[in-house]
Amino acid sequence: MKASQFFISTYKEAPADAEVVSHKLMMRAGLIRRVSAGIYTYMPMGLRVLHKVEAIIREEMNRAGAIELTMPMIQPAEFWQETGRFAGMGPELLRLQDRHGRDFVVQPTSEEVVTDIARSELRSYKQLPVNFYQIQTKFRDERRPRFGLMRGREFIMKDAYSFDKDVAGAQASYQTMRQAYRAIFDRFGLRYRAVAADSGAIGGDLSEEFQVIAATGEDAIIYCPDSDYAANIEKAEALAPRAPRPAPTQPLVKTPTPGKSTCEDVAQLLQVPLTSTVKSIVLATEELDAQGVVVATQLWLLLLRGDHAMNEVKVGKLPGMENGFRFASEGEIVAAFGSKPGYLGPIGVRADVKVVADREVAVMADFICGANAEDFHYTGVNWGRDLPEPALVADIRNVVAGDLSPDGKGVLAIERGIELGHVFYLGTKYSKAMNATFLDENGKPTWFEMGCYGIGVTRLPAAAIEQNHDERGIIWPDAIAPFTLVICPIGLDRSDAVRAKAMQLHDELAAKGVDVILDDRGERPGAMFADWELIGVPHRVVISERGLKEGQVEYQHRRQTEPTKVAVDQLVSYLAEQNVYGLVP
Amino acid sequence: MKASQFFISTYKEAPADAEVVSHKLMMRAGLIRRVSAGIYTYMPMGLRVLHKVEAIIREEMNRAGAIELTMPMIQPAEFWQETGRFAGMGPELLRLQDRHGRDFVVQPTSEEVVTDIARSELRSYKQLPVNFYQIQTKFRDERRPRFGLMRGREFIMKDAYSFDKDVAGAQASYQTMRQAYRAIFDRFGLRYRAVAADSGAIGGDLSEEFQVIAATGEDAIIYCPDSDYAANIEKAEALAPRAPRPAPTQPLVKTPTPGKSTCEDVAQLLQVPLTSTVKSIVLATEELDAQGVVVATQLWLLLLRGDHAMNEVKVGKLPGMENGFRFASEGEIVAAFGSKPGYLGPIGVRADVKVVADREVAVMADFICGANAEDFHYTGVNWGRDLPEPALVADIRNVVAGDLSPDGKGVLAIERGIELGHVFYLGTKYSKAMNATFLDENGKPTWFEMGCYGIGVTRLPAAAIEQNHDERGIIWPDAIAPFTLVICPIGLDRSDAVRAKAMQLHDELAAKGVDVILDDRGERPGAMFADWELIGVPHRVVISERGLKEGQVEYQHRRQTEPTKVAVDQLVSYLAEQNVYGLVP
Structure with a gap:
């Protein structure tokens, strides 16, 4: 290629709305051009990168036995109504009507259309497994599109969907995709980690994210430098501490802490480490009748060490939390605890409040917590002596650097990552919703076991740049350089x-x-x-x-x-x- | 490739809505699957064809110096408002709103976005010429999508846009594309014709369609077997007859033709050939004031030989027709001619009606036309003797097989074709509307001279099948076979x-x-x-x-x-x- 026959357009300055380095450099190097918020033209220089990314993905997907097709951008609402996503998905789903007033969506993914293909094209177990994939434009109407291609509205994604006759087959398809993803990401020439992710209500461990390492990444990646353990923050388990709970050494004292409503303030006031404090979080779950009217509200008191953060995914898996939870209102808290938030604690709590202690809290002794009285905390609190043992002990916090690795092989470290890929076992969620069945060996209609597998094609160059740049500009890995x-x-x-x-x-x-x-x-x-x-x-x-x-x-x-x-x-x-x-x- | 690792799905029967052979065979061979009216999934077998078509187009476009980029599917209304197409384009333009209520369109083509790129990226004549192209999904909300990929709503198009500093440059860019298209269509392995097409208001001869020959084609292709003349029906010129007008031999007679209001009926009644009759068509043009209110209506009487058809494109180019025309209402006709339609003619017409005779009519003698009296026609009508010579003689009809070729090298033949490509000189239509300028050699802001060049990627396999099939199925040319x-x-x-x-x-x-x-x-x-x-x-x-x-x-x-x-x-x-x-x- 001669430069005189190509289109090169570089800029000394990045536009004012470019906040992150990849966005700035992609604009300055003329890789993309803004058309509207979160919507870009891929300029000739940028399109060369995308074509190389796509070619690598296509080669490895084909090698792994996946079969390419292309589903439409504009999809009829009917399929999305079958799965409940047309109403349920919120404003990120771009909806529109055609000239006859019929409802359509611009695809953000294609589970519905591919499941419709399966239910009519895959009639027998003999046709399984099948893995269909496409490399196609998608749209998600982000509330606040930003960071260039990192969180755009229109983007290109490789999405694959596997169909198997049983769970064992789906697991095998999942493992095949996982290996293909490793091959793909190896070829990109980027530093990345495959990290365990939460698999939602389905359970099992069949969900992994492929995270490109970058200091500016949005996601925390938890890993063990001494083993191959890696997980995202939602998933990474905080083990129960090895050491048993120490014996009490301090008396229970109700201590004035005027105006000190956070653990940090209390620790500073009392001159104790933050790790001696326990924070109280009050959640609520609701029981609805058939009309969707709330007929009962259950309050929960969650206890976490002062320096720890609640993990909502883990909390959402506690028994009784299956249908979701919300934070309790100040009114509910005052009614139940007799104190406004900031001074809450587990001593003397009403019997109908469910108390959940984080594993770490359950082994604390002589700790500090709110006294359920404004401007007062208890010090020297001890389980069993000053209050009953917690009703439930569970892992409800985010891990922190230095925690024990769940595989027992060292301690955890944290780095930042950008999610570029996701492999996910779906089970029968979509096949049940759309009644997509095949005939099994006995001629019985059986729901497909499905998996889905995505790679953010247009996000990848942005992640590559976040990882590989200097003050002069971008530094491409060879395989995806323009x-x-x-x-x-x-x-x-x-x-x-x-x-x-x-x-x-x-x-x-x-x-x-x-x-x-x-x-x-x-x-x-x-x-x-x-x-x-x-x-x-x-x-x-x-x-x-x-x-x-x-x-x-x-x-x-x-x-x-x-x-x-x-x-x-x-x-x-x-x-x-x-x-x-x-x-x- | 092993068939066991690919997805093959064939059907004995085509669905009931498949009317044409290409649609039937694409469905039966499992190339496409219907998702909604005019919206299809390109199944693995079909996608292989599309990928081969795209690869050929990409190679030849690159070879011709065009540069690939990708513009967004979802485009903000602002650009479309600048050119007036947001309001003006009608319901084929699929409009939608994002979560913030802002207007967008799904691209049917990309003149607006590419012109916006040009006006900010192409600042100097030194950067010209440039030709940007994309191979990208488009949407046109057809009122009645049908024939599978032949007239779909979502489709893939290669669209290219050239930018030049002057008309000579634009002409050169046009010729380059024209040659590239010949190379592309040669490589597809299909029988095709490049036919001259109407270039609209711009004038000149810089508009050609690439028509794939097929008996089932929607378009009439006019060509001369003895030369390389080819044009579509809108464009093909009907020459003036070589022979002069014969001398009158019959007297003018007002003849009763009760209930015979068509030329066919009159010819049969009077036992004369249809070519002796003249049909009268009354059109109206309107003059509007600044508020768009009609302030004056001009009636036109168009005269065509009984066996000829009016060509609306040619009529639209008559002096005075520039702003469009409509057919006159029955009320307007009765008021001006004193007779209802079916018995109209040029004798005794009110002076304010403009009479236009087709070239063929102008040399007729002893012809038959309506008498402007219900149930009466004149026979033996002769120009000059029975009525004044026509005010205007022009080519206003479609050519028919056997007409003289405009290049004087034989007579015209007609075959059917399917339009797959179009090369078109746009001039400054879009650059003026969007004020897209560059600095010329003298530093003066100058509008870009533009051209646009399209190929219907997803329509191509359908056309290939219409041309190449038998009772057993499809017969692909090698280059685009799956x-x-x-x-x-x-x-x-x-x-x-x-x-x-x-x-x-x-x-x-x-x-x-x-x-x-x-x-x-x-x-x-x-x-x-x-x-x-x-x-x-x-x-x-x-x-x-x-x-x-x-x-x-x-x-x-x-x-x-x-x-x-x-x-x-x-x-x-x-x-x-x-x-x-x-x-x-």
């Missing part, structure tokens, strides 16, 4: 030797399989180098008249700060040593 | 020799570049052959135990009715002689 190597000739217009060598090297490297671009725009060296460093092409070869007189060109990797002189007739073998992507010497 | 060659083993499960040879040939042909599928499903020969004949794979190799004992396999092209025995060790060279696509022996 171009693998750029030839920068100095004085193209003045020197026939430079022009001839540049053209010859371009043609030679292209013939040898390198995705090469020759910058024949006639820019000055400074501007030319700055462009390609901003765009982030990983390999650069500079040709100058002076160099050629010495039989040399200069090579520099985007991560290097200085060029290396290379004999021009050794260049190809030198590039092969640098593992230039695609090069077949 | 698979190029199928290996059908007989008794795969019974014979190790058959299995081994089938596998070996599959691997060998795949390695030599053939897109081959091995049918290892274990179907009986009849069902297996019927499937592949329905699907339309062009080349078939049958391997049987008996054949192998004689060292032979059977080859049959989809168009052949009998197989040919080929020595198994000569197969590759034999296939090379059959020009099997992709084969590098």
Whole structure:
């Protein structure tokens, strides 16, 4: 490719609405152009990246036996009504009507349409397993689209859906996809972790996220440096402490803590570590009658160590929480506890309030908690002595760095990640809702066991940039760079030797399989180098008249700060040593 | 590819709503699946065809210097309001609102967004010419979607947009695209014609349609078998007759024609050829004031030979018709002509009615027309003698087979076609509307000269099938077949020799570049052959135990009715002689 025949558009400044580095650099390097909030044109330079990402995904999905199809962008509401998602999904689902007033949605995913295909096309167990995938434009009407392609509204996703005859088959399909995802992410050339994720109401451990490591990532990734344990924050289990509960050493004292309603304030006032305090969180669950009217409300008191955070996913799995929970109102709290929030605690709690202690809290002694009286806390609180043992002890908190690893092989560390992929066992959720069955070995109609598997195609370049950039711009991994190597000739217009060598090297490297671009725009060296460093092409070869007189060109990797002189007739073998992507010497 | 690892779904019957053969065969062969009216899933077998079509288009567009990008499906109304198309485009434009109540459209094409890109990214004449293209999902909310992919609502289109600094540049860009389209359509392997089309108000001859020839096509293609003249029916010019007007031989007679209000009826009644009659069509144009209120109505009397049809595009170009016309109401006609329609004619017409005679009518003598009196026609009518020469003589009719070719090289013939591509010079229509300018050589802001170029990607397989099918199913051209060659083993499960040879040939042909599928499903020969004949794979190799004992396999092209025995060790060279696509022996 010659730069003069391509479209290159770089900017010194990023637009004001670009908050994160990937958004800024994608705009400055001309990879994308904003059309509306969260809606972008993929410009020629950016589309090359997407095409490479798509090609890798397609190859590995095909290799794993998945079969590509393309489902429509605009889907009729009927299917979405069958699963309840048309009404249930909220404003993220973009709804519209056609000229006849019929309801449609713009697909955010395609479970409904693919399940409809299965129920009419997959009639016998003999046709199973099948895994259909598509690489297709999706839309989610985010309330606050931001960060460029990181949280856009229109985006491209690879979504795959497996259909199996039984749970064992679905597990095998899941494992096949998991391996394919590892192959895909390995090929992208990004640092990533496959982390266990919550699998929702279905249970089991068949849910993993593929997180690209980046300091700016939205997600906390929990991992054990001494083993291969990795999970997201919702999923990572906080083990029960190994040490038993110490014996009480302090008396129970009702202590004035005027105006100190947080654990931090109380710990500071009393000059104790935050880990000596216990926080109280009051939740409510409701029983509804057939008309959806609340007929009973149950209050819950959750106890967490002062420095710990509640994990809503774990709480949502407690017995009695299956249908969801909410935070209790101040009125409900005052009525039940006789105190406003900030001074609550488990001593003297009304018998109809369910008390749940986090595992960590259950082994604390001499702790501090609210006294259910404004401006007072208890110190020296001890289970069994000052209050009954907790009715329920459970893991209801987020893990923190230093916690024991659930696999018993060390302690946990935390890093930040960007979710790029998700493999998920769906079970019969959609096949039941849409009554999608096949005939099993005995001729009996049986619901499909399903899995779904997504990769955020347009989000991937953003994550790659968050992970790989410096003050000069993007640093692409070879496999997904818009171009693998750029030839920068100095004085193209003045020197026939430079022009001839540049053209010859371009043609030679292209013939040898390198995705090469020759910058024949006639820019000055400074501007030319700055462009390609901003765009982030990983390999650069500079040709100058002076160099050629010495039989040399200069090579520099985007991560290097200085060029290396290379004999021009050794260049190809030198590039092969640098593992230039695609090069077949 | 092994059939057992792919998804094959064929049907004996087409659904009841499939009216045309391509729709029936695409459904029966499992290429597409209906999701809603005019909205389809491209099933794995169909998607392979689309991917091949897209690859050919992409290669040739890139070769022609066009640059690929991807514009969004969901586009903000603001751009469409700038060009007036948001309000003006009618219900085919699918409109929707996001969660904040902002207006959007689903793109039917992308002139607005690409022009917005140009006005901010293309700042100088030095950046021109540029041609941006995309291969992207589109939506047109057709009132009556039908014929499967032939007139769908959601479809894939390749749309390209060129930007030039002046008309000469735009003409050059147009010619480049025209050549690229010829290369693309040549590679598809379909019989097609590039036909001149009407270029609307812009004038000039820079509009051509690429029509795939098919007896079932919606469009009439006019061509000259003795030259390369080809045009669509709107465009094809009807030359003035060479022979001069004959001298009058009959007297003018007012003849009773009770109840005979059509030329056909009058000709039959009077026992004269239809070509002796003249039909009268009354049109109206309106003058509006600034508030859009009609302040004046002009009536027009158009005269056509009885066997000819009015061409609305040609009529719309008459001086005075620039702002559109409508058919006059019966009330207007009676008031102006003193007779109801069916008995109108040019004799004694009120002076304020503009009379336009078709070129053919202008040289008629002794003709028959209405007498402006119910149940009466004139016979023996002659220009100059019985009525004044027509105020305006123009080409206002559709050509018919046998008309003189406009290039003077023979007579015209007509065949049917399906429009698959269109190249079109846009001029400054969109750049003016959106004030999209660049700085010219003198630093002066100048509107871009634009062109647009479309190919209906998803419509193409339907057109290919309309052109290439028989009673057994589809017959794909090699380049866009879902698979190029199928290996059908007989008794795969019974014979190790058959299995081994089938596998070996599959691997060998795949390695030599053939897109081959091995049918290892274990179907009986009849069902297996019927499937592949329905699907339309062009080349078939049958391997049987008996054949192998004689060292032979059977080859049959989809168009052949009998197989040919080929020595198994000569197969590759034999296939090379059959020009099997992709084969590098």
